[in-house]
Amino acid sequence: xxxxxxxxxxxxxxxxxxxxxxxxxxxxxxxxxxxxxxxxxxxxxxxxxxxxxxxxxxxxxxxxxxxxxxxxxxxxxxxxxxxxxxxxxxxxxxxxxxxxxxxxxxxxxxxxxxxxxxxxxxxxxxxxxxxxxxxxxxxxxxxxxxxxxxxxxxxxxxxxxxxxxxxxxxxxxxxxxxxxxxxxxxxxxxxxxxxxxxxxxxxxxxxxxxxxxxxxxxxxxxxxxxxxxxxxxxxxxxxxxxxxxxxxxxxxxxxxx
Amino acid sequence: xxxxxxxxxxxxxxxxxxxxxxxxxxxxxxxxxxxxxxxxxxxxxxxxxxxxxxxxxxxxxxxxxxxxxxxxxxxxxxxxxxxxxxxxxxxxxxxxxxxxxxxxxxxxxxxxxxxxxxxxxxxxxxxxxxxxxxxxxxxxxxxxxxxxxxxxxxxxxxxxxxxxxxxxxxxxxxxxxxxxxxxxxxxxxxxxxxxxxxxxxxxxxxxxxxxxxxxxxxxxxxxxxxxxxxxxxxxxxxxxxxxxxxxxxxxxxxxxxxxxxxxxxxxxxxxxxxxxxxxxxxxxxxxxxxxxxxxxxxxxxxxxx
Numbered sequence: 001x002x003x004x005x006x007x008x009x010x011x012x013x014x015x016x017x018x019x020x021x022x023x024x025x026x027x028x029x030x031x032x033x034x035x036x037x038x039x040x041x042x043x044x045x046x047x048x049x050x051x052x053x054x055x056x057x058x059x060x061x062x063x064x065x066x067x068x069x070x071x072x073x074x075x076x077x078x079x080x081x082x083x084x085x086x087x088x089x090x091x092x093x094x095x096x097x098x099x100x101x102x103x104x105x106x107x108x109x110x111x112x113x114x115x116x117x118x119x120x121x122x123x124x125x126x127x128x129x130x131x132x133x134x135x136x137x138x139x140x141x142x143x144x145x146x147x148x149x150x151x152x153x154x155x156x157x158x159x160x161x162x163x164x165x166x167x168x169x170x171x172x173x174x175x176x177x178x179x180x181x182x183x184x185x186x187x188x189x190x191x192x193x194x195x196x197x198x199x200x201x202x203x204x205x206x207x208x209x210x211x212x213x214x215x216x217x218x219x220x221x222x223x224x225x226x227x228x229x230x231x232x233x234x235x236x237x238x239x240x241x242x243x244x245x246x247x248x249x250x251x252x253x254x255x256x257x
Numbered sequence: 258x259x260x261x262x263x264x265x266x267x268x269x270x271x272x273x274x275x276x277x278x279x280x281x282x283x284x285x286x287x288x289x290x291x292x293x294x295x296x297x298x299x300x301x302x303x304x305x306x307x308x309x310x311x312x313x314x315x316x317x318x319x320x321x322x323x324x325x326x327x328x329x330x331x332x333x334x335x336x337x338x339x340x341x342x343x344x345x346x347x348x349x350x351x352x353x354x355x356x357x358x359x360x361x362x363x364x365x366x367x368x369x370x371x372x373x374x375x376x377x378x379x380x381x382x383x384x385x386x387x388x389x390x391x392x393x394x395x396x397x398x399x400x401x402x403x404x405x406x407x408x409x410x411x412x413x414x415x416x417x418x419x420x421x422x423x424x425x426x427x428x429x430x431x432x433x434x435x436x437x438x439x440x441x442x443x444x445x446x447x448x449x450x451x452x453x454x455x456x457x458x459x460x461x462x463x464x465x466x467x468x469x470x471x472x473x474x475x476x477x478x479x480x481x482x483x484x485x486x487x488x489x490x491x492x493x494x495x496x497x498x499x500x501x502x503x504x505x506x507x508x509x510x511x512x513x514x515x516x517x518x519x520x521x522x523x524x525x526x527x528x529x530x531x532x533x534x535x536x537x538x539x540x541x542x543x544x545x546x547x548x549x550x551x552x553x554x555x556x557x558x559x560x561x562x
């Protein structure tokens with residue numbers, strides 16, 4: 001395929017993905033807005049007012065960047081996992097597999113679909129947060145870069161989950177038993193400074209720690225980890241997940257007989 | 258001229274050890290209407306799966322319009338349109354979106370894709386369903402949608418795996434008329450079907466596959482010429498006598514008005530008609546007990562077994 005044809009194919013996949021989640025907006029966009037509103041009310045306003053300051057900010061201000069990042073992570077992940085597994089389940093993925101579209105275009109199509117949903121939900125959740133607190137942006141470039149890299153990373157994780165899933169249960173097991181614990185233990189609700197040294201060190205193996213702290217740095221200018229280290233770790237995770245996803249597509253594992 | 262499809266020593270052994278293809282060779286000329294026949298599990302769908310890249314081969318070569326799939330699979334795929342046996346579209350998508358998306362996967366810009374979608378929706382009687390979810394289509398409409406989808410990028414080689422399964426007779430005929438038209442316009446067609454009378458009526462050349470091996474690969478005319486035995490049923494206006502015999506023929510009185518006649522190669526029916534005429538019995542119609550190709554198909558499968 002020429003580069004122009006590949007560009008058309010990419011646009012087609014992205015358009016299809018966006019249409020899919022907009023068609024079922026009540027399942028894809030609305031739940032995060034409602035869940036995050038509850039988090040803001042419970043953790044930010046009710047409990048947060050008794051906690052006091054964290055990292056030099058009110059608890060509400062501290063927790064908002066983590067909650068926005070949580071929405072990005074779960075949505076970019078869920079979008080690709082459910083869409084790709086759904087395509088596998090109803091065999092419509094064969095439309096792509098029999099076509100001349102290169103594997104990397106297919107992969108980027110799904111990634112961009114996941115990123116757009118992650119970003120859209122982030123905008124909604126951020127807008128909702130404005131009802132509860134004032135937001136400041138310390139470094140807009142870092143905010144944008146972290147949002148994009150994080151949604152790419154978790155879209156890739158979602159893709160890998162979609163490839164390996166055999167049933168719809170399999171695409172809910174990982175978010176429930178892996179992603180949610182990582183999010184909760186990734187510094188969304190607390191600073192790593194509160195943890196004993198050993199657990200603070202263990203937490204550094206959690207990719208969520210880097211994305212949450214990098215984003216919090218972009219918003220508030222505070223972070224539990226060095227921002228350069230955080231970016232390096234996110235980029236390393238992205239490269240590894242991308243190469244593995246591409247390998248899965250090229251080899252046809254779980255996709256071709 | 259470069260063949261539309263050339264297969265050399267194609268082998269496929271699945272992970273469980275089942276040998277689906279045991280070194281098949283096949284050549285389909287450009288412009289041909291070719292039948293690939295065989296019983297269930299013979300290897301037809303595996304062959305199509307390998308050509309379309311949904312199944313990985315264990316060995317051998319597949320060349321589509323001169324492009325070796327091992328060297329340039331995307332290049333080979335551009336020539337191919339595939340209509341699989343099972344429905345494989347997203348049933349929640351709109352009919353027209355399924356077609357425009359498929360065009361997009363082949364790099365066709367949206368404007369052109371919309372025009373082609375319009376053309377095939379009209380041509381295949383789906384125009385009034387364009388905004389419907391695919392799940393709301395009948396079985397026959399879903400089949401036509403898959404044909405439209407396979408044609409949207411104007412492939413040179415169209416492969417249809419059981420396209421008329423579950424389709425009523427009227428729709429089947431209309432579908433075959435359409436296929437004849439696109440074949441006449443230059444598209445090579447490979448068809449697998451269990452309706453052997455359709456294969457006989459439509460196809461010029463044929464390959465029969467069984468247990469992963471090609472049993473025969475020749476023109477249908479040549480194949481039928483080799484048929485050693487045919488069974489005809491004669492419907493008579495007058496009552497047949499209880500005993501009826503014609504020297505050299507195997508006859509069987511099925512009921513008062515129907516006579517079964519077995520014709521061996523080299524025999525003709527003149528003597529039978531003469532005998533019936535002598536007995537003042539007129540024949541009102543005559544038919545093959547089984548489709549001729551079906552008879553040949555059964556014979557060849559028995560021999561290969």
